[in-house]
Amino acid sequence: MEPRPTPIDGFPTPTSKTQAETEAVLIKHIPDPASTSAPPALLKNAHMQFLVRNLIQGFPTRYISQDASQPWLLFWTVQAFSVLQVGLDPGNKQRVIDKIMTWQHPDGGFGGGPGQAAHLLATYASVCALAIVGKPGPKGGWDQIDREKLYNFFMSLKQKDGSFLVAHHSEVDVRGIYCLLTVATLLDIITPELIEGTASFIASCQTYEGGFASASHPFYSHGGTLLPPPAPRPALGEAHGGYTFCCLASWVLLQPYLAEASTPEPPPQIDLKNLLRWLVNMQGIEIELGGFKGRTNKLVDGCYSWWCGGAFALLEALGVGGIQNADSEEVPIDSGPGAGVWDDVDDGLFNRQALQEYILYAGQHPSGGLRDKPPKNADAYHTLYCLSGLSSAQHHVFPSSVRRQQLFDAWKTTDNPQDGLRKKVFGEILSWAEEEGSSHIVGGKENRLNATHPLTNLTITHTEGIASHFYGQKVPPRVLRAKPTADASAA
Amino acid sequence: MPLPDPDGVPLFAERPEWADVLPLEQYEDVNPIAPIFYTEEYKAATNYFRAIVKAGEKSPRVMELTESVIRQNPAHYSAWQYRYETLTFLLASTTSDSTPKGALPPLLAAELTLMDELAVQFLKTYQVWHHRRLLVSLTKQPSRELALIKRSLEVDSKNYHTWSYRQWLLSSFYGADENGREQDDDDEGETIEAREVWEAELDFVDTMLAQDVRNNSAWHHRFFVVFHSGGTEHEAEKERIFKRELVYAKQSISLAPSNPSAWNYLRGILTHTRTPFATLETFVKPYTVAQKSAGDAEKRDIVDLDNPPPSAEAELPCVQALEFLADIFETQGASEPGKENTEKAVELWKSLANQYDTIRKKYWEYRIREAHHGKEPRT
Numbered sequence: 001m002e003p004r005p006t007p008i009d010g011f012p013t014p015t016s017k018t019q020a021e022t023e024a025v026l027i028k029h030i031p032d033p034a035s036t037s038a039p040p041a042l043l044k045n046a047h048m049q050f051l052v053r054n055l056i057q058g059f060p061t062r063y064i065s066q067d068a069s070q071p072w073l074l075f076w077t078v079q080a081f082s083v084l085q086v087g088l089d090p091g092n093k094q095r096v097i098d099k100i101m102t103w104q105h106p107d108g109g110f111g112g113g114p115g116q117a118a119h120l121l122a123t124y125a126s127v128c129a130l131a132i133v134g135k136p137g138p139k140g141g142w143d144q145i146d147r148e149k150l151y152n153f154f155m156s157l158k159q160k161d162g163s164f165l166v167a168h169h170s171e172v173d174v175r176g177i178y179c180l181l182t183v184a185t186l187l188d189i190i191t192p193e194l195i196e197g198t199a200s201f202i203a204s205c206q207t208y209e210g211g212f213a214s215a216s217h218p219f220y221s222h223g224g225t226l227l228p229p230p231a232p233r234p235a236l237g238e239a240h241g242g243y244t245f246c247c248l249a250s251w252v253l254l255q256p257y258l259a260e261a262s263t264p265e266p267p268p269q270i271d272l273k274n275l276l277r278w279l280v281n282m283q284g285i286e287i288e289l290g291g292f293k294g295r296t297n298k299l300v301d302g303c304y305s306w307w308c309g310g311a312f313a314l315l316e317a318l319g320v321g322g323i324q325n326a327d328s329e330e331v332p333i334d335s336g337p338g339a340g341v342w343d344d345v346d347d348g349l350f351n352r353q354a355l356q357e358y359i360l361y362a363g364q365h366p367s368g369g370l371r372d373k374p375p376k377n378a379d380a381y382h383t384l385y386c387l388s389g390l391s392s393a394q395h396h397v398f399p400s401s402v403r404r405q406q407l408f409d410a411w412k413t414t415d416n417p418q419d420g421l422r423k424k425v426f427g428e429i430l431s432w433a434e435e436e437g438s439s440h441i442v443g444g445k446e447n448r449l450n451a452t453h454p455l456t457n458l459t460i461t462h463t464e465g466i467a468s469h470f471y472g473q474k475v476p477p478r479v480l481r482a483k484p485t486a487d488a489s490a491a
Numbered sequence: 492m493p494l495p496d497p498d499g500v501p502l503f504a505e506r507p508e509w510a511d512v513l514p515l516e517q518y519e520d521v522n523p524i525a526p527i528f529y530t531e532e533y534k535a536a537t538n539y540f541r542a543i544v545k546a547g548e549k550s551p552r553v554m555e556l557t558e559s560v561i562r563q564n565p566a567h568y569s570a571w572q573y574r575y576e577t578l579t580f581l582l583a584s585t586t587s588d589s590t591p592k593g594a595l596p597p598l599l600a601a602e603l604t605l606m607d608e609l610a611v612q613f614l615k616t617y618q619v620w621h622h623r624r625l626l627v628s629l630t631k632q633p634s635r636e637l638a639l640i641k642r643s644l645e646v647d648s649k650n651y652h653t654w655s656y657r658q659w660l661l662s663s664f665y666g667a668d669e670n671g672r673e674q675d676d677d678d679e680g681e682t683i684e685a686r687e688v689w690e691a692e693l694d695f696v697d698t699m700l701a702q703d704v705r706n707n708s709a710w711h712h713r714f715f716v717v718f719h720s721g722g723t724e725h726e727a728e729k730e731r732i733f734k735r736e737l738v739y740a741k742q743s744i745s746l747a748p749s750n751p752s753a754w755n756y757l758r759g760i761l762t763h764t765r766t767p768f769a770t771l772e773t774f775v776k777p778y779t780v781a782q783k784s785a786g787d788a789e790k791r792d793i794v795d796l797d798n799p800p801p802s803a804e805a806e807l808p809c810v811q812a813l814e815f816l817a818d819i820f821e822t823q824g825a826s827e828p829g830k831e832n833t834e835k836a837v838e839l840w841k842s843l844a845n846q847y848d849t850i851r852k853k854y855w856e857y858r859i860r861e862a863h864h865g866k867e868p869r870t
């Protein structure tokens with residue numbers, strides 16, 4: 001049966017016209033079941049070659065537009081290798097470390113290239129790339145990060161409303177907040193002072209649609225006076241997939257502090273019900289192959305596979321979806337080892353199968369690399385976020401209460417005055433675990449990717465590696481869970 | 492040997508006025524992994540830029556150099572940052588005796604002219620828009636910006652930066668004081684009434700939505716203008732505004748029912764004003780059933796502003812209407828001992844899951860589970 005087009009209601013507008021054009025292109029990528037029976041393949045070799053070409057030969061001239069995003073180019077590339085289950089050899093790892101360290105600014109933080117100003121986004125990409133290729137010791141990168149200056153750099157960007165500039169004289173943007181919180185969490189430099197007011201700021205970015213905007217802003221009178229409460233504090237821009245991921249991840253990262261904080265004001269809140277509604281509505285319909293879009297009435301795009309598709313795992317940390325932590329007895333969700341088994345026990349809130357199909361059928365460029373949508377070219381950014389999105393649709397990674405307890409039990413108490421809080425943060429960030437036997441891989445196990453950490457978008461191993469180094473803690477080994485019994489599955 | 496620039500402008504290395512600067516290579520001792528293949532022109536400009544930043548020079552020629560970098564890579568945030576620092580330094584150090592009162596210093600005026608050109612050329616770049624914010628914060632002349640943004644939205648009607656810049660501008664300069672009127676601005680020497688600006692803003696949204704009723708950016712802007720402009724505290728006025736918006740949303744839905752932007756707006760204004768969805772049951776119902784036969788079409792001739800019917804060409808039932816009606820039933824069922832309405836909601840969710848919105852099957856099944864367990868997600 002031909003999938004239905006999006007209704008136009010006899011009322012075409014520019015939006016419905018581009019939508020219909022896109023659907024006409026996408027529908028050609030749905031294989032005809034009569035003519036093919038081969039499962040969709042992830043072109044791992046072609047993507048590897050695309051990545052190797054960028055890493056070893058370099059990026060073509062059109063990437064000049066990303067000269068101020070050199071840390072991102074490297075992070076996207078080395079993390080795409082990790083998701084593809086490929087590690088770099090020690091020689092190339094060292095070359096990556098050496099390059100990253102030329103971006104560290106003398107006053108703290110990392111810039112988009114040598115001699116460029118420090119920037120929150122560049123700092124996240126640099127530190128995360130170091131999490132993948134770096135190590136302790138001289139020239140390993142990790143111990144050459146100047147954490148004290150980095151903290152001071154973060155504080156110098158802090159605004160009264162709890163937000164942060166992305167760089168000096170630059171804009172406030174929730175992407176920067178996500179980057180800052182991720183880095184500060186991994187490197188163990190968060191203080192209550194650093195993040196005071198940040199959760200309220202994040203909450204103020206949620207729009208009436210349920211998703212989050214780039215920032216919010218208070219009102220000023222024409223004479224330049226800040227209007228006092230209850231003057232509105234509107235979101236700037238509409239709900240958007242990228243900002244929504246950043247806000248939601250920030251919100252989850254802030255939870256341990258919110259739980260500790262003892263302020264007279266009620267804690268800030270977000271509308272999870274409306275957020276979930278918005279997120280599920282970002283998934284395109286069958287004719288769009290179930291790819292995700294980034295805004296209402298916009299087109300599907302492979303990168304939102306991660307920004308929107310990946311956000312569902314974060315919702316589980318807030319009690320939306322996911323039943324695995326429902327009671328003290330872990331409820332296993334195991335639909336058996338067979339690929340393509342989709343049973344009722346799978347409690348994902350979006351269509352994981354369709355999202356995988358979008359990436360496999362439309363997101364891959366035939367000559368390597370992944371993309372927004374056909375007939376576009378592949379690029380480094382879409383290659384990573386399509387792969388990460390595919391990975392998050394394959395694996396069920398969730399915050400495990402069992403794993404959290406193991407980490408708490410293994411915690412070596414320190415005389416740090418914030419020891420209790422640090423233990424909590426460490427336990428939370430590393431509590432994410434993959435449900436054994438719960439992966440659903442469209443196209444069979446050849447298409448399997450590494451699971452990525454829903455908050456950091458690093459692999460779980462890399463997240464553990466860098467966090468345990470900076471917290472000075474040992475990570476207890478993962479105990480494989482016993483195969484669930486039939487009784488337990490029925491629970 | 493640097494190649495000559497194709498546009499005929501010699502590279503910085505060939506120009507005598509730059510002879511005193513020793514260009515600084517990006518990677519001095521290492522042969523970097525994953526290099527970008529730069530053009531000679533870009534390499535030259537950024538080598539000089541690094542040297543200037545290192546020396547901390549803030550002179551008029553820095554404006555020319557950073558412009559060269561920005562034109563080749565508008566996302567070079569450090570070039571923008573250094574340009575702004577240089578501009579403010581030069582503005583502070585030049586005497587303004589020669590500038591007529593009320594006029595902008597020539598340097599600032601020139602910067603605005605250049606930015607008008609770059610804003611349209613580099614529409615999709617964060618930095619272009621942020622630089623404008625910095626400049627307007629210096630000039631305190633927001634009124635000319637609204638016209639420029641309008642031009643830019645004609646090129647790209649959903650540009651995120653452009654819309655959020657417009658919202659920033661309005662909230663930074665046009666917040667109402669306690670009388671709902673604005674004080675005059677000395678620099679511009681004219682009295683601006685916030686009310687006029689906001690009314691014009693509503694007309695602007697109308698125009699944008701008339702061009703494309705599915706433009707979600709315009710819908711979001713409408714919400715911003717109507718509910719976040721500081722508005723009125725007067726209850727009767729609030730009620731009038733709410734009614735007006737309700738009619739607007741319903742009319743838009745009747746034109747093209749399967750438009751999630753209009754439904755989201757409708758939900759947004761109901762939630763914002765704490766109005767129960769159930770008040771719209773009569774309106775919603777015709778959208779939840781298959782298109783009526785020709786005989787019913789006559790009913791459309793009766794104008795009912797409160798309940799505009801679906802257009803003749805509407806593809807019904809409409810997913811968003813089914814969802815809306817299910818929400819009404821869910822709320823009603825929650826307070827009933829027999830939960831009759833909950834089951835009506837469940838039937839609608841089942842039809843969405845199995846027939847009308849199958850991609851979201853998991854979500855509709857989740858809604859059924861939640862309604863049966865009567866638990867709300869915690870916040």
Ligand SMILES: [Zn+2]
Nearest residue numbers: 301302303372
């Ligand atoms: Zn994209």
